[in-house]
Amino acid sequence: MKKKISRRQFLKAAGVLGGMALLRPVWDSGREERAVQAQSSSGNVIWVPSICNFCSSFCDINVAVKTVDGQKRAVKIEGNRNSPLNRGKICARGQAGLRQLYDPDRIKEPLIRVEGSKRGEWNFRVATWDEAYDYIASRFKKVNPWEIAMIGGWTACVSYMHFSLPFVRTLEIPNIIASPMQHCVTAGHLGTDLVTGNFNVHDEVLADFENARYILFSQNNASVAAISTARAVRFSEARKKGAKVVCLDPRQSELASKADEWIAIRPGTDHAFFLAMIHTMLREELYNKAFLANHTNAPFLTFKESSGTRELAAGMGSDGKPDAYYIYDEISGTVRPVAAYTNRNDRTKNGEPVVPALRVPAGTVWNSKPVTTVFDLFIENTSSFTPEWASAITDIPAETIRRIALEFGQARPALVDPGWMGSRYHHVIAQRRMQAIIQTLVGGIDVTGGWLMNGEYRHKAENAWHMKRHGTDQAEEPKEIPPVMLPGMAFANGLIDIFANPASWSHGKPALSFAWAQEQQKQGKPSVFLPAMADTGLLEAVRGDMVYNGEPYNIKAFFMNAANPIRHYFPAERWEEILSSSTVDLVVTIDVLPSDTTAFADVILPNHTYLERNEPLLYPLGPDTNLGFATRLRAVEPLYNTRDAADIFCEITDRMGKLDNYLAGIAEYAGLDEALLKHEIKSARDAGKPYNEAFLKASFEALGHLSEHVTGEKLSGSEVEKTIREKGVIILKNAEELLAESAMPAKIPVPTMSGRLELFSPILASFTRAAGPNPLWDPVLGYVPLSLSDDRNKNSLDRDEFYFTYGKVPVVSHASTNNNNALLSSLTTPKKGAFTGLWLNKSRAEELGFEQGQIIEIENLRYNKIVRATLFVTEMIRPDTVFLPSAYGSKNPKLGIAGGKGTALNELMPYSIEPLAASFMSQEFTVRIRPT
Amino acid sequence: MSFVHQDVWHWQIATYLFLGGLGGATVAIGAMLHMFENGDKKIISAAVLSAIGFMVIGTIFLLADMLQPLKAIYALTNPRSWIFWGVVFINIYFLASIAYVIPLLKSWPRLEPLISKLPQKILALLERFNKMAALGGATAGFLVAIYTGLLISSAPAISFWNTPALPLLFVFSAFSTGAAFLLLLFTFSREEGSWAIVQKLEQLDAALIVTELIILGAYFNFAFFLPTGARESASILFETPMFVYGFLGLGLLLPLLIETYSIFFSGHAKSSAFLMVTAGSLVLVGGFLLRYYVLHAGVFQYPW
Amino acid sequence: MARYGMVMDMRLCVGCQACMAACSMENQTPYWNGKFRTHVEDIEHGSYPDVRREFLPRLCMHCENTPCLSACPSGATYKTEDGIIRINYDRCMGCYACSIACPYDARYPYDRNDVSTAETLYGDDLSHRAPHVDKCSFCEHRVQEGLKPGCAGTCPTNARIFGDLDDPQSEVHKLSKTGKAKPLRPELGTAPKVFYIPS
């Protein structure tokens, strides 16, 4: 034994006995003690609260820390049992977090690319932080601010939004490209948000599975069972209580395996399924009439413009916004105005009681135009979307579709999951909108057993409603309020107001994506309505082909935080070209691991891993419905020469001479006391300490104030800190109370244009006005057929041709685990087939002569791309479909475990976006498989 | 339901089982030959000595396969365990066989001086109780031989092993290898009566092989009958050429053929000594192959 | 004195393998060599479209009639007062008689190779240094502190229910007594204390 005996003191009996056993194998007989059983989490451990960093479920955790070898060492992670979000549970990735902390492949010091080497080669030298900061600042100064793009993954988005937004504002950088948008949530969430007005970091809906009687899933798996712990804990309660679960998925995913009914729908046809459901529910009158009449715009009157487009009957206010909508009052039998922004329709604008009709008598007119209700339009426009029609498209028997619609409409409460990752097909926005509409039809928004709003979001909505009614009623735009403090769509609008608006920037350049959209439009080319944080125009701007208002708009510098575009943005080759371009003067990455993207950096700044950091702020409890907060406290001292992201941002702004403005910006966005913050930062600086604790201190104070606002009881910063340290979470108000007080829309408006749930979408109507009618942005409902080939006449698959699908597996998180995690990698091994291979139906494999485990080529028939994969032959997938697990295929050999393993999905993907928000259409093609 | 090859015990243990059986049976048969047939003491002592050697080597293989051989001393803790009894039998075997063989060694003139160095009292005792030691060694040898089968037949989830036929098979096979080994040795004997013993051994071995074949037939019949791991194991064995041609063909049938030939046709002619050596060697190889492949074909039947 | 047992609710298990990860972190099992005290089988029944995927989490069944214990010559395998089948690491000689005897594939060798990796990984926090045969301990160390075992504690769907089979109030008692949850291969007579609710 070469162990130092002196260190033994620190040991619990475990090590000692174990060690002696080896020394004295024979004589040490019968000394079996309980102590020998002491394991990781027992004995002398301290539990430090933190938040998991492997997916945006944002689970609350506790980290067991022991002193080992004279050093603090994290030995175990468990779910925080005080957390209402994940209820003490965490998934395999959360459990394996230590292996990121102790990953020998971590980036341990700042690295600067050796002069003369090429990006992508991995030729770096170790640098000091000062050197690295100076390097970055000097390049930043050389380029124009709009020539810089900031790229952020979800870690950056969820934890550092309040730093990134002021960062770009302070430095006048109008470009942020965020991966959880185009590559993930935009499509799905925009769809549901058009109805509910939501839009938030975690999206804000936590489906109340455990109180639902009927649950319908479409395109879900990792978002629930495979796995988002916050949802899985609730889903399992639903299963226990006997809710009926129906799951649409072309293969038997983890979630589908837990459904009472697995429906192997033809890929890319869910939209038709939901349209047929609505068709049936409307005709069978399976909807909550009172809810629709009272809290949605279903009873709003609409008319046809001369151009043929549909508009809501609305009075226009002096500010160009509606000041009233019109309904048909069943009592008086007249058309009456209701308030433009409120949560209910049972009073006129002036407070007289009305009973809004869902259907109006023929011949009703408003402003001498014939009108129908929104609801009438739905009845009318769904007439052709019969179950039989959908059956031919979806490959699901019409009776099944009809039965599910009936069951869903009759079960109370029934729930269709809002979905999560949506960047797959053109129709996903429309489809998710239909899901929100179905949920609205049964009155299941913000009610028990339906879609519940998260605590922080509800709080924001309450505040906004309060402000609207009191004080700032004089049409005064709440300009001082930073967009991050606005709820839902208002937040989105606030951001668009900044990023799409040339006037918000001293240099007059809006975000590249919006500039590109305007230019495209001018030239009559396909454009995008809301390219929020999208990458549109980026390649052109790097190539030097992008002109905005007659002037070149180039991109010359990239500043990336927790982002891995080379591997996880679509497609790989586009980002390889962008990042290796000689016109790009600077590529900075902040990361913890040598991701494929870091290889393309000029400067790599190593971040603390999440277990080494005190996060600078307090964060709402992910999507939880309580109003509560948590943060990460440092479990162990940073192992290497790494830094916190907040410090990195501050140092760079400091070198750009703008630290003061930046701090003011953060204080404003994060709601911190500016003077206190500046004072704390100064002390930290004088003491030569990192800044992030100064932020956290200011955050504790701020939460003390918030507590006073919410509960009437003010807490001091140290009281808040104490609760956080002891419990890991601080809950200001519980979910039941919040729901009782301010259900949306039962009690307060939702953040849509009208405050009601919007079956008719004014936003889509505005697109129609701008660009003419199109089923993609039909404000009522339009069907968007699947198109998998450029050849319009082709509507069947060839013998060796397949629909292509992909998705996540339970033990991998995008690139964050990269499967470079030794434990997760071991968990994958026994399931290598299902977790890393291309799923192919067994009978098809036999027919085509393929074998289990065979290495094959997948050819993208539409975009001519080829990748290799290993076959997983199974009965659990449609015969016409293949499925590839995502998140493998890292190439950087510096990743000792993950490097070179599996298939890089984004090498098969095209650059193909839809026109609403530039979401990726990452499955809109078919593939051929063939032997290598 | 899944069938999974056992990946716990490999050739080391097969060797142990083989040498244990061989060593046990050799002493058992040898002692009988000594007592009832008055066989060549030189040969018998050589046989017992080598049997002890086999047992030592076998035990070394067993220990080497363990994670912590030094802790083997604990093996005498749990009497419910077959290994416990194995250790007991092997120890008795060693004691008795050594006690038994020492007086016999005097038949080797060259060892005479060595033996006489032992205290007279002890030697006298050993001489006096030589028969008892022989009996003890033989019994222990028999028990060791049967224990090797009992050990592996006690695995409940390996249904191919978990049958009383297996210890039976192993014990017959062990005795067959023991007889073959003695047969080999006796062909070198220069004593008068040895040839008769060779003939007896030949008959014994042939009888044992026939019994073994009958047990095997019953065994495989049982294995193929039920849709369990046993069927899986049996079919694995039947698909293994080394088992079918090696063990069944060369290790059982061919020696049986040779022995039958020699018993009935050549009248145990001395000239067929070469054939006998061949038959004996084949039986030994067959004995090892049987254990190796039976271990190899051990298939767990898991309920998932 | 309790009689601890576990019920696996296969209607709930989603095959996320959090249990395996938790167990490995809790008990320092040599995951790097693919060795775990608990596994989750991913089983495919039938053929498309009538195909059913089932996850079966498994660990040591802590058999009442204990073949591994009977097979263990050294007494290293023993039964605690609470009916937990444990291994005395100091006594285990690594003869594998127990592994051969176990009908549920619950055991694996923790060999020299594993120990040396574990030493570099855990340093002085390594809880067992001598090679031995290892298996699930029902996390007795946690149970004694009133905690759930590592795997059951983290299982996001509560598919693993742990408790005292003799306590009439306990969920495990109710589920096993009513016959809703059944052991695996009861015909072997091992009387496992882990029960399964079929999916």
Ligand SMILES: Nc1nc2c(c(=O)[nH]1)N[C@H]1C(S)=C(S)[C@@H](COP(=O)(O)OP(=O)(O)OC[C@H]3O[C@@H](n4cnc5c(=O)[nH]c(N)nc54)[C@H](O)[C@@H]3O)O[C@H]1N2
């Ligand atoms: N091929 C493929 N691509 C996908 C998807 C897919 O399924 N397949 N899914 C899409 C979806 S849904 C999403 S949300 C996005 C997510 O994509 P991202 O948000 O980019 O998430 P990750 O890939 O997990 O992490 C990006 C980088 O952050 C680093 N990182 C991890 N922890 C830290 C940290 O603490 N600090 C810092 N600075 N860096 C850290 C990781 O090492 C990694 O290189 O990916 C999208 N892209």
Ligand SMILES: Nc1nc2c(c(=O)[nH]1)N[C@H]1C(S)=C(S)[C@@H](COP(=O)(O)OP(=O)(O)OC[C@H]3O[C@@H](n4cnc5c(=O)[nH]c(N)nc54)[C@H](O)[C@@H]3O)O[C@H]1N2
């Ligand atoms: N393990 C793990 N869990 C995670 C994450 C992670 O990285 N790893 N990340 C989190 C994040 S950021 C996100 S966005 C969510 C994503 O979670 P989800 O949105 O649930 O995404 P996936 O699990 O990738 O895909 C869901 C399912 O859609 C199926 N599918 C594909 N095409 C179609 C189709 O046309 N119709 C239907 N009906 N089904 C289809 C796939 O087979 C797959 O089973 O997961 C979160 N949870």
Ligand code: SF4
């Ligand atoms: S679901 Fe898993 S990976 Fe995601 S935050 Fe929770 S524990 Fe972490």
Ligand code: SF4
């Ligand atoms: S943690 Fe629970 S749900 Fe996940 S695989 Fe294990 S038993 Fe199943």
Ligand code: SF4
């Ligand atoms: S499952 Fe195996 S290891 Fe566990 S008690 Fe039963 S026989 Fe022993």
Ligand code: SF4
């Ligand atoms: S390996 Fe250890 S626990 Fe198993 S039987 Fe042998 S001594 Fe007992």
Ligand code: SF4
């Ligand atoms: S009870 Fe403990 S030792 Fe057993 S499988 Fe669960 S976590 Fe592992």
Ligand SMILES: [Mo]
């Ligand atoms: Mo995502």
